[in-house]
Amino acid sequence: MVLTIVNQNELLLQWPIYFCPDNLPDQEVSFMDTQQNSRRNFLRAGAAFAGAGLLxxxxxxxxxxxxxxxxxxxxxxxxxxxxxxxxxxxxxxxxxxxxxxxxxxxxxxxxxxxxxxxxxxxxxxxxxxxxxxxxxxxxxxxxxxxxxxxxxxxxxxxxxxxxxxxxxxxxxxxxxxxxxxxxxxxxxxxxxxxxxxxxxxxxxxxxxxxxxxxxxxxxxxxxxxxxxxxxxxxxxxSVTVTDIQNYQIRAEGILWGGNLSVLSALAGSQFMPQVNGGILFIEDVGEQPYRIERMLQTLYLSGVLARQQAIILGNFRMGSIRDVYDSSYTLNSVIQTMARLTKVPVLTGFPFGHITDKVTFPLGAKASLYSTNNGGYQIDFSDYxxxxxxxxxxxxxxxxxxxxxxxxxxxxxxxxxxxxxxxxxx
Structure with missing residues (x-):
């Protein structure tokens, strides 16, 4: 199966419709205790009812x-x-x-x-x-x-x-x-x-x-x-993106990542994967360009970006969002800055994010990334x-x-x- 994305505003599917046949302790968490009816329980219930509005x-x-x-x-x-x-x-x-x-x-x-x-x-x-x-x-x-x-x-x-x-x-x-x-x-x-x-x-x-x-x-x-x-x-x-990119690339590694705000918040913690030679995917929503760059700078300073072979950007759903200090500073400005700083190719147009039409794809699986003849790129996934x-x-x-x-x-x-x-x- 090959999924082809024309661009972020025009989506074209190239597959037929797929029709499938017909360290928390080991303890119980008590959500509600049921008691036998008694005068004491009746009085307690009355008091609880009186305070229910507050809760x-x-x-x-x-x-x-x-x-x-x-x-x-x-x-x-x-x-x-x-x-x-x-x-x-x-x-x-x-x-x-x-x-x-x-x-x-x-x-x-x-x-x-x-x-x-x-x-x-x-x-x-x-x-x-x-x-x-x-x-x-x-x-x-x-x-x-x-x-x-x-x-x-x-x-x-x-x-x-x-x-x-x-x-x-x-x-x-x-x-x-x-x-x-x-x-x-x-x-x-x-x-x-x-x-x-x-x-x-x-x-x-x-x-x-x-x-x-x-x-x-x-x-x-x-x-x-x-x-x-x-x-x-x-x-x-496979996912194919036809948006023209600035790179000719071929890389194989673990594709991982997700929401940029969460990624940057976990940088340096025990819950942040240590992926060497990976392909990092990121997306976010409603963030001004300078905030996106600040989060990317956090990943750069923590050494995450330097260990990647490529960075894939999903849909950031920018819409009318502009930098409140300098409206000329756009997401493209951020991309150029980070590519120059990290020396890591930054590809755009991947069809995922806080958007209506999104692909389903594995995170943490093997992936092969390569440029296509029309200037876009394709990612093949396996082992999931x-x-x-x-x-x-x-x-x-x-x-x-x-x-x-x-x-x-x-x-x-x-x-x-x-x-x-x-x-x-x-």
Whole structure:
């Protein structure tokens, strides 16, 4: 399969639609204690009820799981867990529970047995649960408290993943994921999880769609969904960028990276991978050019950039963003400065970021990068886990007309949700 990108404003697919056949202590976390009815408990309950209004601003209570006629039958777990998916919510909470439920419904129809859905309803301050709760989404897998799923999918980005990094046994998690061939998907703030997993668990992951951010949209992106299906099922994939570059290049190494803000924040920590001779991918959103350069300078001064063979820039979604001090100082100015400083080729135009149409591709896997005859470049990926299409019906994820989408969700899709059409941000 070859995916061809014309440029950042015009996307051209060159593949047919792919139709798949039908170090946290080992302790329990108590979320709620149920007590026998007694006079003492009755009085305590009354006091708790009186103070509930004060607590509501900090934490929302999970709502009961109400089954409706439109709720699909939960897929039966296969013998080798080949269709199991566990949601992890390491960062921000999802404002709309119904949006998360719509995403889970779509994935269930596609054949996934989706677990840990209680994470949809968790909230603590700005996060999708306390640090202990969010860490447990992954740590429970690492210590064997729950079965290792075939897929670990992030809920959404935001902020908060850095706070749980010391609470997860990444070495154990990586080993269990390798044994199962687990695919972990995410981007944005989830980059912190992906970097820690690569640094300490020696396990790759996927830059790809997340449950709330993509699969919960009223109308999913056809481009993103096709790429998710294709690149999750095939053991070898390629991405071609036709934007004209300033370099002729050929390099082979581990392609890694993710969100620039998270990368620069972890520089020098034990959770930053030490990749020599690698190909570094970076993306970000809503940052002024000087801030992008400052983060790149952090990676340069910490020695990260000098160890790379190439730097690949995704879509930074600059839009109308200009340097408030000097509007002539643009992202291109930053690119020229860093290329001159590092002596490392900086390539642009890779179709990933906080954008609607994005490719799914592995982070921490082997990659071959080379220039193409038309002045662009191509990256071939290998040595990463894949889904087994024989136990899934991934073609059902392909977007349908809006009217059909409404019927699918019983006309309860969060179309009025102001965040439904915006990309997940840091």
């Amino acid at each position: 509501q601003a900090c934490r929302s209570n999970p709502k009961p799981d109400v089954k409706t006629a439109s709720t699909p039958k939960v897929p039966v777990q296969t013998n080798n867990n080949l269709n199991t998916m566990r949601i992890f919510a390491c960062s921000g909470f999802g404002e709309s529970v119904s949006r998360s439920e719509l995403a889970a419904q779509r994935l269930a129809i596609a054949g996934f047995a989706v677990s840990n859905q209680q994470a949809f309803m968790r909230r603590y301050q700005r996060f999708s649960g306390s640090d202990a709760e969010r860490a447990a989404d992954l740590q429970d897998v690492a210590i064997g408290r729950v079965p290792v799923p075939k897929v670990l999918m992030g809920l959404r980005g935001g902020y908060g993943a850095m706070r749980i990094l010391p609470l997860v046994n990444w070495s154990s998690l990586g080993a269990r994921m390798r044994e199962q061939g687990t695919l972990l998907y995410g981007y944005s703030d989830v980059t912190a999880v992906q970097l820690a997993l690569l640094a300490q668990g020696k396990m790759c992951s996927f830059a790809g769609p997340m449950l709330y951010s993509e699969f919960g949209k009223p109308q999913m992106s056809l481009f993103t969904t096709r790429s998710f299906i294709e690149n999750s099922c095939n053991p070898k994939m 886990p894949v889904l087994n299409p024989s136990v899934l019906a991934l073609n059902t994820l392909l977007p349908q007309p809006p009217a059909v989408e409404g019927l699918l969700n019983g006309s309860t899709a969060p179309a009025s949700d102001s965040s439904s059409e915006t990309e997940d941000t840091m």
